[in-house]
Amino acid sequence: MVQYVGVENLVRLVRAVGLETFLTELAGYVEEDFRRWPEFDKTPRVASHSSNGVIELMPTADDVLYSFKYVNGHPCNTREGLQTVTAFGVLADVKSGYPLMLSEMTLLTALRTAATSAVAARYLARRDSRVLAIIGLGAQSEFQATAFGALLGITRVQVYDVDPVATEKFCENMRGRGLEIAVARSSQDAVTGADIITTITADKLKAMILSDNMIGAGVHINAVGGDCPGKTELQATILNRGRVFVEYPEQTRIEGEIQQMPDDFPVTELWQVIAGEAQGRRSEVEITIFDSVGFATEDFSALRYLRDRVHGTAFYTDIDLVAEPEDPRNLFGLLNQN
Amino acid sequence: MVQYVGVENLVRLVRAVGLETFLTELAGYVEEDFRRWPEFDKTPRVASHSSNGVIELMPTADDVLYSFKYVNGHPCNTREGLQTVTAFGVLADVKSGYPLMLSEMTLLTALRTAATSAVAARYLARRDSRVLAIIGLGAQSEFQATAFGALLGITRVQVYDVDPVATEKFCENMRGRGLEIAVARSSQDAVTGADIITTITADKLKAMILSDNMIGAGVHINAVGGDCPGKTELQATILNRGRVFVEYPEQTRIEGEIQQMPDDFPVTELWQVIAGEAQGRRSEVEITIFDSVGFATEDFSALRYLRDRVHGTAFYTDIDLVAEPEDPRNLFGLLNQN
Incomplete structure (x- = not known):
């Protein structure tokens, strides 16, 4: 059976x-x-x-x-x-x-995606991270918030979505789960003061959820929403300023944020960081980006x-x-x- | 749901x-x-x-x-x-x-394989076919016999397997199903007088279940058992004597009987025969071979x-x-x- x-x-x-x-x-x-x-x-x-x-x-x-x-x-x-x-x-x-x-x-996919984001952040985010920003409050947002609370010690989540109904749903679902939720008036507002930024919008087309000027030193970006050809969330210049970590380069170059970059754009494989074969975060000011597309x-x-x-x-x-x-x-x- | x-x-x-x-x-x-x-x-x-x-x-x-x-x-x-x-x-x-x-x-796969064999035979075997030979009495043999009885008008099935236990199982399962079953002493014995020959042995290695001298004019061969690289059942010269029909050439050239032949060995696609775009059997004496490997x-x-x-x-x-x-x-x- x-x-x-x-x-x-x-x-x-x-x-x-x-x-x-x-x-x-x-x-x-x-x-x-x-x-x-x-x-x-x-x-x-x-x-x-x-x-x-x-x-x-x-x-x-x-x-x-x-x-x-x-x-x-x-x-x-x-x-x-x-x-x-x-x-x-x-x-x-x-x-x-x-x-x-x-x-x-x-x-289960929502759960594993959130768990994977948290695992990556444990290797890539600053140890003292306490504030998470989430842009995009669709089906996966609460899973992300909960995973970062449970695994990273995040205490405050600053959120933004263009849709007030989605925002309300998120707040309702997170009530009583032990995290301080702050609803922002814009993406800019949400990322201000955040140690970790999760982008998880549903836009199919190339979007610019995060622009270069919004990203301060030492931030870890958990880019989850850009996960198929033609769908990205980050301004390309952010990818040049930070170090990019990926699951499976062959797939991420087609589906991830780095589809915006040349084929030889340097990336580090997450597994190598976890296995101790490559360095994760190198300083308190480095910008790290987990360009996540999900892998088998x-x-x-x-x-x-x-x-x-x-x-x-x-x-x-x-x-x-x-x-x-x-x-x-x-x-x-x-x-x-x- | x-x-x-x-x-x-x-x-x-x-x-x-x-x-x-x-x-x-x-x-x-x-x-x-x-x-x-x-x-x-x-x-x-x-x-x-x-x-x-x-x-x-x-x-x-x-x-x-x-x-x-x-x-x-x-x-x-x-x-x-x-x-x-x-x-x-x-x-x-x-x-x-x-x-x-x-x-x-x-x-369901055993059922669809037998149904597909019968469909192919309706286009490729002689109209007056009444005797089926089956070499190999494993898991699929009874499905083949029953399908040819139901769809082709086969009345007699001549069978052979090296294993007497498999033979007994086959006979037991076919009892009372309206087909005359004759247990042969050899493959040669089984194919004698047969209009259609189904080979469906489990040998992993290149075997020679049917040799050239066993095949008479007008026979249709339903070659089902040779279905992965390294696994064939027919002597290559048989393929040269008859016309070979396949499901999906790209797959059959790797997995079927024709893996023994050059890459440009001529085949006819079964769907073309069924759609009326290619000729099936052309005469009462032609040897036709359905080199079946199963397709999605x-x-x-x-x-x-x-x-x-x-x-x-x-x-x-x-x-x-x-x-x-x-x-x-x-x-x-x-x-x-x-």
């Missing part, structure tokens, strides 16, 4: 574990897998484009486990009350090729964590996704039996 | 519909999709190799539906009582990117048929694979609600 973690069970699990604990434990798995980055079989995602959007498969594997995520991106979906991004994923056993676990990943290994980490975490709990069900004839060569017998 | 068709429900559905009817209806969908072949987005399968085997993702799409299949191939699995091949698949809505249906596909569109057809067939029945369940927050931007709200 294959373990199935649907939306309801994942929600129950996260509530039982506690969101902050869940994000902290998940971040541990993400960090562990980044540290052993060379062990992973990494292939570019496989995309199927249509006029409305894209459906992608993101596979990866180490010697023991294989994972893939199905994820779509349909910017116009919100018009019809649907999410722009939904996802699910599977963890499988490399030795037998059998699937082990199927999970919803819309929620992060989904692998999330599924690996989930599998360990649901073990022995009631937060999954078994489903008969794989036929299990008593004699493996007698598949037909399944149809004959009574 | 996403429709889920597990092993138990698929078995129940096939029994309720009747295997012969199921195969016939499925063959109709396969044929329909081959006929509109140019409408499909076709990409090579994405493979993750390990020392024990391979895990593959096979996506395809038309303008309305997207599908992918997860399938593994682990030849040594039988040693541990596991199947060498298991599979599951998903059908999704191209417009929204949302998954629609998840199904087991171990059984056939899984698409199977999932498309399954979705239509389970509609309005009790043979599926709804699963919460996709988060459905009331406000699509309020994913976090799922964690807050009670």
Whole structure:
């Protein structure tokens, strides 16, 4: 049987574990897998484009486990009350090729993205960071705020979104979670005094959410929203002033902020910093930029964590996704039996 | 919600519909999709190799539906009582990117492979074919026999396998299904007098299940077992004597029988024959060879048929694979609600 973690069970699990604990434990798995980055079989995602959007498969594997995520991106979906991004994923056993676990990943992706942002910031942001700015208060904003509170010691979050409804939703969701929330009147206002800036807007076109003059010395920028061709959030000159860290250069040069830069624009791979092979932040005044687009290994980490975490709990069900004839060569017998 | 068709429900559905009817209806969908072949987005399968085997993702799409299949191939699995091949698949809505249906596909793949073999044979075998030979009595053999009985008017099946246990299993499964079964003492014995020959052995290495001298005029060869690099079943000279038909040349030249031949070895694409753009069998004495390796569109057809067939029945369940927050931007709200 294959373990199935649907939306309801994942929600129950996260509530039982506690969101902050869940994000902290998940971040541990993400960090562990980044540290052993060379062990992973990494292939570019496989995309199927249509006029409305894209459906992608993101596979990866180490010697023991294989994972893939199905994820779509349909910017116009919100018009019809649907999410722009939904996802699910599977963890499988490399030795037998059998699937082990199927999970919803819309929620899990938001959790792993926030956990990954926090892991990167632990290596790249100033140790004394206490103030986080978030520009863009869409589906992922609360996950980011919570992860930075739990993992970085952020105490105050300064937020801005062009849409007051999104802002209200954010404030409502963050009420009572132990973080001081300050609603800013502009992006400029939000980033003033911030140690870390997360940009996570939904603009499809090249936007300029952060301009060069808004960025002071020593800031860490967590650029999450620019994640597909034609979608960026930072003024290019910011990328020249700071040092840029990426997940998988081959992918980030196409999808990330650095799609604005020449092909040989220097970047540092995050895994190298985590593994101690490259330097993270070098001074209190350096500007660091995590140009995050999301990578298959992060989904692998999330599924690996989930599998360990649901073990022995009631937060999954078994489903008969794989036929299990008593004699493996007698598949037909399944149809004959009574 | 996403429709889920597990092993138990698929078995129940096939029994309720009747295997012969199921195969016939499925063959109709396969044929329909081959006929509109140019409408499909076709990409090579994405493979993750390990020392024990391979895990593959096979996506395809038309303008309305997207599908992918997860399938593994682990030849040594039988040693541990596991199947060498298991599979599951998903059908999704191209417009929204949302998954629609998840199904087991171990059984469904055996069904669609047999249906595809029968569709090809309807265009390539002699009209008066009544005797089928099957060499290799593994997991798929009974599906092949039943499909050829239902769709081609085959009345007698002459079978051979090196393993008497497999042979006994086949005979047991085919008892009472209306086909005359004759157990042969050798491959040569099995093919004598056969109008159609199906080779479907499990040998991983280059084998010579059929040699040139065994093949008489007018025979149609349904070569199913040679389906990955290094795995073939026919002597190369047979390929020179007959005309070879394939699903997707780019894939078959790597995985099929024609991997033994030069890169420019002439083949005819099956879809062209079905669409009336190329000739199938040209005479009563011609040898035709369907060099089948399986392609993503056939899984698409199977999932498309399954979705239509389970509609309005009790043979599926709804699963919460996709988060459905009331406000699509309020994913976090799922964690807050009670």
